[in-house]
Amino acid sequence: MVLLPTLVGYRRTWLRADILAGLAAGAVVIPQAMAYATVARMPAQVGLYTCMVPMLVYAFLGGSRTLSTSTTSTIVTLTASALIAVGVTAGDTRALATLTIEVGLILLAARLLGLGTLVENVSEAALLGVKAAVGLTVGLAQIPRLLGIAVPATDGRFLTELPAVLRALPTTQPTTALLSAGLLALLIGLGLAAPRLPAPLIAVAVVIAATAVFNLSAHGVALVPPVPKGLAPLTLPDLGQAAKLLPGALTIALLAAVESLAAARAAPTRKGEPPPDDQQEMLATGAASALGGFFGALPSAGGFSQTAVNARAGARTQISQLTTVVLAVAVALWLAPVLRLLPDAALAALVLVAVGGLVNPAAFIRLARVSSRDLFVAAATTLVGLAAGLLAAVVTGVVVTLVLVLRELNQPQMFELHHELTDTPAQAPRPLLLRLETYLYTANMISTQDTVLTMVNARQPAPDVIMLEMRAQTEVGTTVLDRLHDLGDRLSAHGSQLWIVGLPPRALATARHNPWWQDWQRDGRIHATLDNALKAYASRPRSGSPPSDVTPETG
Secondary structure (H helix, E strand, C coil): CCCCHHHCCCCHHHHHHHHHHHHHHHHHHHHHHHHHHHHCCCCHHHHHHHCCHHHHHHHHHCCCCCCCEECCHHHHHHHHHHHHHCCCCCCCHHHHHHHHHHHHHHHHHHHHCCCHHHHHHCCHHHHHHHHHHHHHHHHHHHHHHHHCCCCCCCCCCHHHHHHHHHHHHHHCCHHHHHHHHHHHHHHHHHHHHCCCCCHHHHHHHHHHHHHHHHCHHHHCCCECCCCCCCCCCCCCCCHHHHHHHHHHHHHHHHHHHHHHHHHHHHCCCCCCCCCCCHHHHHHHHHHHHHHHHHHCCCCCEECHHHHHHHHHCCCCCCHHHHHHHHHHHHHHHHHCCHHHHCEHHHHHHHHHHHHHCCCCHHHHHHHHHHCHHHHHHHHHHHHHHHHHCHHHHHHHHHHHHHHHHHHHHCCCCEEEECCCCCCCCCCCCCCEEEEECCCCCHHHHHHHHHHHHHHHHCCCCCCCEEEEECCCCCCCCHHHHHHHHHHHHHHHCCCCEEEEECCCHHHHHHHCCCHHHHHHHHCCCEECCHHHHHHHHHHCCCCCCCCCCCCCCCC
8 A cells, every 4th residue: 555645656746836825715615614513513623623633534545636534515415324323422523533533434334345336326417416415404403503593403404494484573683684694795706707716715814804894693693603723632432322323434435435535426536647546545535534533524525626626726636635735734823713703604604605506407307308217216216305304315316316226226127139040041941140238147037038038029030039138247256057947948849949159258158058058059059159050050950830929928
C-alpha cells in the first residue's frame, strides 16, 4: 500500500495551486460541515472535527487527486435518522462515535472481501429518489430555525414534521426571519453571480459582523451554542449501543461508498490517467470514518459540490485537502470565540442552500420520457423516504432495483440467427440457430427452456438440430447443466437434437466433468464456434422423417 499516492511524481510548481485550492475549498467546506452537524442533531464543532482526521486519512490513502471529503447532506441526514430510530438523544457524541466507527469498519470489511463493485447495484434512479427525499426532509427541518419558531420534537419524517411546522408558523420571530431572508438572498446571489467566491464563508463573516454590531441576540435571534476552543477530544464508542446502531450503519456505509466512488470517478484527472480504483477508494473512505469516529467526526464521504470547488480552485493533488485540514485546525484553535456570534439561522441557511439541488424535477421528467421503470423506482423511493424515513427509502431503492434487475434477468434474451446451407434440399429440415444473450442461472432456466421449445414448434419443417450459442455463459453450475441435459432429452424424444456452441473456456472446463457432456462431445454436439457447427451439420449423414412438435414446459 502506497501512502499519499496522489503525490507520486509531484512537482514543486503545483504547491502554490494546491495551497490556494485548499484554502478556497476550506472556506466552503468548514462552514458547511458545521451546518451539517446540526442536521445530525450534534453540536456545530462536530462538523469542524469532521474536517480534520477524516480528511487527513483520505489524503494519505485515497487515490483521487482532487476529491474533497468531509461529509455530505445525504450522509448526515441518514446519520440523524439512524440515531433517532434507536432513541439516541440529541448531542450524544458517544453514540455518534459508535455509529461512525461502525460505518468505517463495514466499509473496511467490504474492502477486504472485495465487495467494492457491489455498490454499483444501487441504481441512479434509486439515488435520485433518496436525494429528493433528503432534500425535502432536510429543507423542511430548517424552516423552524430560519423563522425562529419552536417545533415539538418528532421522529424526523417529512410527513410528521410538516404539520408541526405549519402549526408553529404564527409564532415566527420577525428579526430571525428577516435575517434568514437576507442570508438566503446573499448565498443564492453569490452562487449565481460569482460562483468562484466562497459564498458560505462570506455569509458567515457578514452575519457574525452583523451580530456583533447590532447585538442581534438581544432582538430574539438565537445563536449557536459556544464552540469549544481546541482540537477534538478522544471519544470512545458506546459498545452498549453498537448492536442497535448496526442497521443504520449498514445503510450509511452503502450510501457513503456510492457517493464517494461516484464523486471520485467524476473528479478531474490528469490526461491519460486511469480513474481511481474502487477498492482503494473503499479502503480510504472506510479508514477515514473508522479513525474519525474516535475524534468526534461524522461519517465521512466524498462530496460532488466541495470537490467541484476544490477542482475549480486549481487543486492538483491531496496537498489541497491537507491544507483544508490545517485551516480547520486553525479555526478550532484560534477562531472558536468568534463563532459564538454565529446565529443558528445562518447554519440553517447554509444547509437549505446546500440541499436545494438534491430535489431535481428535471431529472424526474427525463425519467418519465426515457424509462417508466426508472421513474417508478425514483418515485417509490422518494415517497417511502417522505412517509417512512430515509433509512427505509434507501432499503426500498435497493430492493426495488434488485427486484427489477432479477425480473429482467429472468426474461431470456434469445435471437434466431439466419444462415445459408446451399447444399441442403429446400424441403429438408434445417438447423435452428439461437443465440442466447442472457446469463443462465437457476431462476431463469425454466423460462429459457420454454422459449427454446416454443421457437422449435414454430418452425415448419421442424428443425432436426437446434444450435444454442452460449458465448455469454462465462460460468456454469450444476443446475444449469442439469437443465440443459433435460432440454436435450426432451428434444431428442421428439427427433430434434440440441447442440451447444461457443461455451467459454471456464464454463467448458466445468461442463466436461459430466459424463453426459462427454457423450455429447463424442456425438458431435459440442462446438467451439458457429462456423464449426454449421460445417459439421452440412457434412453429417441425413436421417429419416422430420420431428414432431415438442410441448414446452411451463414454470
